Amino acid sequence: MKLHVSPDIFPPRGHEAKRLSIVDSAAAVFCREGFAGANIDLIAAEAGVSRQTIYNHHGDKEKLFVAVVRDLTERCNAGIFATIATFPDQPGDLEADLIGFALRLNQNCICNRDGKFLRKLIQTEGERYPELFAEWREQGPGRTWPAIAARFARLAYGGYLTIEDPDVAARQFLGLVNAELQTTFMLGGSLREDEVLQSATNGVRTFLRAFGKRRSAASAEKQSALAGA
Template sequence: MTTGIAPDIALPRSHSAKRLCIIEAAARVFCREGFAGANIDLIAAEAGVSRQTVYNHHGDKEKLFVAVVQDISDRTNAAIFETLSTFPDRPDDLEADLVEFAVRLNRNCVCNSEGRFLRKLLQAESDRYPELFSGWCDQGPAKIWAALGARFARLAHAGLIEIDEPDMVARQFLALINADLQMLLQMGRQPSEEQQRQSAQNAVRMFLRAYGKRP
């Protein structure tokens, strides 16, 4: 019985699925064992493939680690930019709308599985192996700061907030919205919806005290 799918179409899908399986397995192993403690045999076993398959797809452990960071960063960025598209450019209630936006950022980008993976890898390995994260800041956070800063600049142009440096304001906003969650996240605990909302409310109130339009 034929599937009706041409071989040259089916094979790349199988290859892509296997590559993703290895990436996800490697992420779990690196998070659990650290870069130094991980090895290709552990990753192959976790992925259910041969060690040669891992080498064929990604080369050595260092290249695989970089691929893991890149893949998680790409997925994290995709979630963040999708959420940024919901930024309240024309708010009916600036505080309430920013709180809802902050809740979405926490839920979709900070407290999701990709955010937890990336944070754990950064905390564990960035000091010891900075070369493995070279380029990550420019490809991830810097783009996000600029995109969010541009949205805050539009609010300022509309006379709703008063800011001088949009990128800096974006960094401060992102730091504020998960400040109350950091201890839980560092302990590996998932903040509840209520905790995420409370953190967002605290952040937005403080943000508007600093940058809200003065009467």
């Protein structure tokens, strides 16, 4: 296999910059090729670093892989919690606000580079490292789902929604909002922004039909006026 690769601009400067570059490139290669197929030489080339440097930093392939997953989990979680902080607790236009939230969640946490990589690594190598991914499960869905559920409970308590089980509602919200992206997710492709918007819009509309308070005549009119989008 030839290794003519264009590294990120030019060799990264500084110890920490190299560490970063290595983990980044390793994430990409582990995703593309799987753990077994990932080639340290290729990672080194893509990182713009010599192979020995990788061994200096991380010891061996397995430790490098663990570092990659830990890194991705951390960054993704940070992104998700930052986005949850923007949840519309006192919505003006509930539909528009929820669509905005769903959009931010998708664009910043699920469809971005880190999100795609983490998802793929979990899918492909999850069974090989049970403890590592149990950790992800606790730190990821185990913390983010309840956080989102709590926000929906608050909306229900505030009279904006009619919800029996906030945990179920939260999971269904996520399911609806991504309903039209599943196939693309599976193939790891990139999503156009308008596809994400479309799926979020359709998902939120259905969510509100199920859990929203009965609409007034005025908002029903507005709803159907917008329906052609």
